[in-house]
Amino acid sequence: MKEYNPKAIEKKWQDIWDEKGTFHALDDKSKPKFYALIEFPYPSGQGLHVGHPRPYTALDIVSRKRRLQGYNVLYPMGWDAFGLPTENYAIKNKIHPKKVTEQNVARFKSQLKSLGLSFDWSREINTTDPEYYRWTQWIFLKLFEKGLAYKEESSINWCTECKVGLANEEVVNGGCERCGGEVVRKTKNQWMLKITEYAERLIKDLDLVDYIDRVKIQQKNWIGKSQGMEVNFNITGENKVTVYTTRPDTLFAVTYVTLSPEHPLINKLKDKITNFDKIEAYRESASKKSDFERTELVKEKTGVQIEGITATNPVNGKEIPVWISDYVLMSYGTGAVMAVPGHDTRDWEFAKTFNLPIIEVVKGGDIEKEAFTDIESGTMINSDFLDGLSVKEAKEKISSWLEEKGIGKRKTNYKLRDWLFSRQRYWGEPIPVVHCDKCGWVALPEEELPLMLPEVESYEPTDNGESPLANITDWVKTTCPKCGGDAERETDTMPQWAGSSWYFLRYTDPHNDKELASKENLDYWIPIDWYNGGMEHTTLHLLYSRFWHKFLYDYGIVPTPEPYQKRTSHGMILGENNEKMSKSRGNVINPDEVVDEFGADTLRVYEMFIGDFEKSVSWSENGVKGCRRFLERVWKLQDILVEGEEYSKELESTMHKTIKKVSEDFESLKFNTAIASLMSLINEFNSAGKVNKAEFRTFLILLNPAAPHITEELWQNSGFQGMLNETSWPVWDDNKTIDDVIEMAVQINGKVRGKILVPADATQEVAKSKVIEDEKLNALIEGKTLVKEIYVPGRIFNIVVK
Structure with a gap:
């Protein structure tokens, strides 16, 4: 051989x-x-x-x-x-x-x-x-046609290294997801996709699919659905600011209102604000921070009171101060929050920093120890007509009251923002629209797709934030498909997520x-x-x-x-050092080298045998070598191959058990245990000193999905008909997966003292007779008083004596 x-x-x-x-x-x-x-x-x-x-x-x-x-x-x-x-x-x-x-x-x-x-x-x-991105562009045009693609001036996350705008999802720990570079805020005219229109369906339709729980949870958390109230607070004069809250029951605990630095009310009330210079300086500082930096929980709270204006708490008429702070974002909610320092960690820290009042309205917390977060039960106090109600009752009563007074309305809110869909770079799909001074943004006719990327000599990003395509005048200048007048192509490209x-x-x-x-x-x-x-x-x-x-x-x-x-x-x-593989750590393993030294089948089997598929695992060269030895043992089964068109009596049950185990494990991501059962089956063959053709045929089919090359070769060497990939997957007989005889543990007074062999369907009387036949076990109960017997068929027999 x-x-x-x-x-x-x-x-x-x-x-x-x-x-x-x-x-x-x-x-x-x-x-x-x-x-x-x-x-x-x-x-x-x-x-x-x-x-x-x-x-x-x-x-x-x-x-x-x-x-x-x-x-x-x-x-x-x-x-x-x-x-x-x-x-x-x-x-x-x-x-x-x-x-x-x-x-x-x-x-x-x-x-x-x-x-x-x-x-x-x-x-x-x-x-x-182009024949692919033609249809990416076509989908964009359909989104545009339905009003789901739009362009607006917005504050975006700008990567200073990549020189490109990033969606919120692409900012990780305050840096660019791709390069790790600094991310700052920048205002640009951007294409957006209205994913928020689908927020509710994106949550609800998770009930239609078979996703692992942690995936569903991440989807729901990212969309961030909440139900609450929009409440209006009057501001000095005829102005008002709207806040969104999921806890209207805590309105009597509101001691100040906080605005986002970008809130338009600030400029509107400029003449009334007596410290506008100080406000402007703070706004300038906030503009240099990313959303992550502004909302990160573990950081020093900063802000400035807006002097010259106050807000009125709508439930008790009390005047309260208005502040500006960078932890409030215009891109989430209304750009304003009602502060409840008696029942919110962030507000409590802010109030402590600036010596603002703190009121408790849900009995049972300890404000000084911040033992108030997420209080959903308890009794209302210090809340006028809500006193004595449960939180649930208070929420409903105050919500109805606010609606009756015309100062609030129920609202479902989502953390999810619309998808930033512009990139100021060259290597992406051109956005198939043009801008005409007369017609505005106009879609290209479908017959003009694909709009191809022009060949360029320079595709470096520009320092002014425009796409490199903006410098290609011959490509940019075009005619309007609607009126025939002068027009310019969109020079931003689509993000990588489009394709x-x-x-x-x-x-x-x-x-x-x-x-x-x-x-x-x-x-x-x-x-x-x-x-x-x-x-x-x-x-x-x-x-x-x-x-x-x-x-x-x-x-x-x-x-x-x-x-x-x-x-x-x-x-x-x-890596073998249990750290994430990276060039900087010097622990990257090249699969080419593994294939060259051990073979592709060894790599495939090892990566499936290495551990739980859904969990992270460390690479082990010894493990690779072990899988190579396993395949060499598979190869050597040819030495003990004998004739036989049916499973041998000795191995029939084992064969059916293995077929069932491997079939079910492959479908439930338990590849490691499936391969382990095939390793055990080889041990059975070697213990018997032979494997017949029926058994070998089934073994090769079961191993084939993990190790396709060696199994096809052995199939051919063994003279089986056709190619292995043309055969059928084996089936098992459930009746033949049940052992005729099983090994059962015997306990005496709760301690395992030995084992007996009994028929799989043995009665308690049969099991008792086997215990008496065993000299060692019988000696432990003989001559003693039987207290009770606990018999679990097929599993254990516990005899209690004294």
């Missing part, structure tokens, strides 16, 4: 699969379908790291299994290739982003193919392909040049049956793509309100 040689075997089978189109999804829509999806990667210059194959292999295993079960499987791959990293690399190295993208994609693709992943490469897509918000739809019909995808294909393949991705994308990509899908559903393009029926997430693979 030849030695196990992964290099020869793996390339051989990869070429065969490519030549035959083995993993191409079929046009046969009479078969049950299974659409498996992983997040398509951003093709960076560094290539794959060992974290990439973990989710890819996991759904590859499920996809291979489902094919063998008779499903028409779509398991596609493509490239999320627009974006800042490529552009920054291109600028630094003086290479056009298009060229950089081509090089990176080629490297990623060769690496993925070397892993033997069963992607349908005939459906490969690339977000930078990834609908890519899963294009996989169903990637070469269609007449429409986004045919109705026939969308009706068959959508929704995606199983989508796996990183937890880091559950508040960005997942939310954005669900929004776009819902819009397309409303527009009549897609057949379902939700794109993904099932969503799971995987844990990271850490």
